[in-house]
Amino acid sequence: MGQPARIRLRLPAGQRAVVAIPYVWLLVLFLIPLLIVLEISFAQFAPMARPPYESILRWAEDGVLRLKLQFDSYQYLLNEPLYVSAWFYSIKVAAISTLLCLLLGYPMAYAIARCPPTSRNVYLMLVMLPFWTSFLLRVYAWIGLLKTDGVINNVLLWLNIIDEPLQMMNTSFAVYVGIVYSYLPFMILPLYANLEKHDLTLLEAAQDLGCGPIRAVLRITLPLSMPGIVAGSLLVFIPAVGEYVIPSLLGSSDQLMIAKLLSDEFFMNRDWPRASAVAIAMVLLLLVPILIFQRFQNRTLQAARA
Amino acid sequence: MKTRGWFSRVMLWLGLAFLYLPIVLLVVFSFNASRLVTVWDADDSPTLRWYRALLTDHAVLDAAWLSIRVAAMTATGAAILGTLTGLALVRFGPFRGRAFLRGLSTAPLVMPEVITGLSMLLLFVSVEQVCRAAFGWQFDRGIVTITLAHITFTMTYVAVVVQSRLASCDDSLEEAALDLGARPAKVFFRITVPMIAPAILSGWLLAFTLSWDDVVVSQFVSGPGANTLPMVIFSKVRLGVNPSVNAFATLMVLIVGTGVLVAAWWLKRVEKRREREMRMAEAGQ
Numbered sequence: 250m251g252q253p254a255r256i257r258l259r260l261p262a263g264q265r266a267v268v269a270i271p272y273v274w275l276l277v278l279f280l281i282p283l284l285i286v287l288e289i290s291f292a293q294f295a296p297m298a299r300p301p302y303e304s305i306l307r308w309a310e311d312g313v314l315r316l317k318l319q320f321d322s323y324q325y326l327l328n329e330p331l332y333v334s335a336w337f338y339s340i341k342v343a344a345i346s347t348l349l350c351l352l353l354g355y356p357m358a359y360a361i362a363r364c365p366p367t368s369r370n371v372y373l374m375l376v377m378l379p380f381w382t383s384f385l386l387r388v389y390a391w392i393g394l395l396k397t398d399g400v401i402n403n404v405l406l407w408l409n410i411i412d413e414p415l416q417m418m419n420t421s422f423a424v425y426v427g428i429v430y431s432y433l434p435f436m437i438l439p440l441y442a443n444l445e446k447h448d449l450t451l452l453e454a455a456q457d458l459g460c461g462p463i464r465a466v467l468r469i470t471l472p473l474s475m476p477g478i479v480a481g482s483l484l485v486f487i488p489a490v491g492e493y494v495i496p497s498l499l500g501s502s503d504q505l506m507i508a509k510l511l512s513d514e515f516f517m518n519r520d521w522p523r524a525s526a527v528a529i530a531m532v533l534l535l536l537v538p539i540l541i542f543q544r545f546q547n548r549t550l551q552a553a554r555a
Numbered sequence: 556m557k558t559r560g561w562f563s564r565v566m567l568w569l570g571l572a573f574l575y576l577p578i579v580l581l582v583v584f585s586f587n588a589s590r591l592v593t594v595w596d597a598d599d600s601p602t603l604r605w606y607r608a609l610l611t612d613h614a615v616l617d618a619a620w621l622s623i624r625v626a627a628m629t630a631t632g633a634a635i636l637g638t639l640t641g642l643a644l645v646r647f648g649p650f651r652g653r654a655f656l657r658g659l660s661t662a663p664l665v666m667p668e669v670i671t672g673l674s675m676l677l678l679f680v681s682v683e684q685v686c687r688a689a690f691g692w693q694f695d696r697g698i699v700t701i702t703l704a705h706i707t708f709t710m711t712y713v714a715v716v717v718q719s720r721l722a723s724c725d726d727s728l729e730e731a732a733l734d735l736g737a738r739p740a741k742v743f744f745r746i747t748v749p750m751i752a753p754a755i756l757s758g759w760l761l762a763f764t765l766s767w768d769d770v771v772v773s774q775f776v777s778g779p780g781a782n783t784l785p786m787v788i789f790s791k792v793r794l795g796v797n798p799s800v801n802a803f804a805t806l807m808v809l810i811v812g813t814g815v816l817v818a819a820w821w822l823k824r825v826e827k828r829r830e831r832e833m834r835m836a837e838a839g840q
Contacts, residue, residue, distance in 0.1 A: 259650070259651070260647060260650050261739075263739055263740065264643070264647050264650075264739075267639050267642065267643055267647075268639075268643045268647065268650070268652075268656065270636065270639055271636045271637075271639050271640040271643070271656070271660070271710070271714075272652070272656055272659070274636055274706075274707070274710070275656075275659040275660060275663075275707070276659070278675070278678070278703060278704075278706075278707040279659060279662065279663055279674075279707055280659065281678060282674030282675055282677060282678040283670075283674050285674065285677045285678055285681055286670070286673060286674045286677055289677060300680055300684075353566065353569075353570055353573070354570070356562065356563040356566035356567065356570075357563070357566055357567045357570040357571075359563045360560075360563035360564050360566065360567035361567065363560065363563070372567070372571075374819060375571055375574075375575075376571075376574070377815075378812065378815060379574050379575070379578065381764055381811050381814075381815045382578070382807060382808050382811045382812070383767070383768050383785070383804070383807055383811075384768050385768060385770055385785050385788055385789060385792075386581070386788070386800070386803075386804040386807060386808075387577065387578070389581075389788075389792045389796075389800060389804070390577035390578060390580065390581045390804070391577060392792065392795065392796050393577075393580065393581065393584060393796050393801075394577055394580065396795075396796070398591070400580055430573070430574070430577070433570070433573075433574065487665050487667075488665070488667065488668075490667070491667025491668065491669055491670070492667075493667075493668060493669050493771050494770055494771065494789070497793065498792060498793065508667060508668075508669040511669050511670075511673065512669055512771075512774075515673060515775075521677075524673060525673070525677070528669070528670045528673050528674070531667060531669075531670060532666075532670060535665070535667070539662070539665045542665060543658070543661055547657070
């Protein structure tokens with residue numbers, strides 16, 4: 250376990266067993282399922298069959314194993330306007346929500362990081378506590394606030410700010426609110442972890458040299474907190490693109506997000522190949538942000554060890 | 556610095572209000588007699604009517620029991636697998652396939668839920684077909700498939716928590732025990748596990764919560780008749796606001812709030828004791 254560091258490519262038997270358990274688990278229950286999705290995305294849709302697709306591999310009569318790849322599902326994804334608009338809408342929603350999260354989360358993380366250490370933990374706890382209560386129920390709470398005879402409209406009407414209720418439910422606005430609300434802790438925590446480590450003497454030095462407070466924040470704090478901003482933004486953006494629950498509960502039924510389309514293709518149309526193609530396209534789309542995130546994650550872990 | 560400090564503090568309080576106001580309203584309206592939920596019925600409120608309705612709703616109670624079992628099994632499985640993953644990645648040094656294991660163990664973390672759900676379901680369907688063809692044996696999707704799927708996406712969270720804990724822990728105690736002739740398994744259970752116990756516990760709690768909360772993956776991998784609590788709640792709230800969901804939410808907030816506070820207090824106490832012991836050990840040298 251703790252022998253002096255030397256490169257061993259083969260582990261001792263005991264360690265090999267320890268590694269093998271999670272390895273095999275993840276191979277069987279994570280990687281193989283994804284490969285099955287990839288396989289089915291190339292299969293032919295067969296509505297009458299059970300399961301509703303033709304396998305891509307088939308034994309022909311002459312005893313030859315034939316591989317048949319069908320690209321129909323992918324072509325459909327690129328050509329069907331419903332899909333194209335769903336892709337753009339998902340990315341738009343995720344990007345706007347991430348930006349809103351950052352605008353709200355950054356000052357919050359900043360304020361927490363500049364608190365006396367004893368109250369920091371209390372604030373962090375307050376930020377994290379809602380995360381432990383059910384995500385579904387927190388999104389549900391917004392229905393009561395946003396609907397036409399909901400709390401916000403009632404208060405605004407009572408204050409005579411508006412004459413008739415605003416339509417907030419089933420709009421993109423409601424989806425932004427839901428995503429920002431649900432993912433705010435994911436933005437605040439990496440930002441806090443970063444901001445807390447800053448050397449405050451840098452700001453003092455800037456001030457001594459005649460730099461104004463806002464300029465000091467823009468020129469020193471902001472650039473230094475870039476890793477936190479990237480980590481937090483990716484932690485919000487990646488799940489937001491594939492968000493299913495929030496748009497189903499708060500969003501409109503005219504403008505669909507991609508995850509909803511996937512589940513409709515699968516459950517309602519029973520078109521497994523097309524649903525699989527959507528999934529593969531989604532993985533490819535998210536691959537770049539995911540890889541960036543992994544690099545950051547590794548670097549942070551290495552920094553923690555050093 | 557002054558103006559900026561003022562601005563960020565106001566934002567902090569606004570942000571916290573934004574986080575808590577909806578929950579507070581949820582709780583308040585759970586005592587509202589009106590079926591319209593957000594229209595306060597001053598004559599008959601507060602009332603426990605919706606709590607009674609909730610506790611006599613058999614669909615909800617059955618689903619809650621299923622969810623508790625799934626979440627407990629998931630959390631335990633995820634804690635074991637996640638700890639092993641974290642241990643391998645942090646303590647075993649470079650080995651062949653390490654980068655791949657690291658990739659495998661972070662990918663489920665960022666995978667959209669619909670894809671996790673779809674891929675798991677397709678796996679289970681394939682296994683089902685093979686079983687039927689080879690052994691003529693048919694299995695139903697339900698508690699087992701839900702638990703397997705939940706363990707897979709939650710174990711990676713535990714692995715992350717355990718990894719960061721292990722990375723910040725000094726391995727000199729483990730080395731000392733090995734030098735003194737303890738077998739690796741004994742070192743693991745007597746030294747490593749107690750050292751990272753807080754991380755394993757928070758990982759267990761995290762996995763429990765994630766499983767207890769999951770709608771999307773469960774919806775894909777569950778079979779007919781196996782409805783977890785979030786699935787039942789989701790189908791209720793899709794039709795709009797529902798007063799007994801408010802009552803349920805209030806109970807959840809109460810339970811989770813207390814649970815998290817107790818866990819946080821306990822973890823802090825354990826941590827303090829460990830620090831004190833370390834100090835005493837150092838002083839005694």
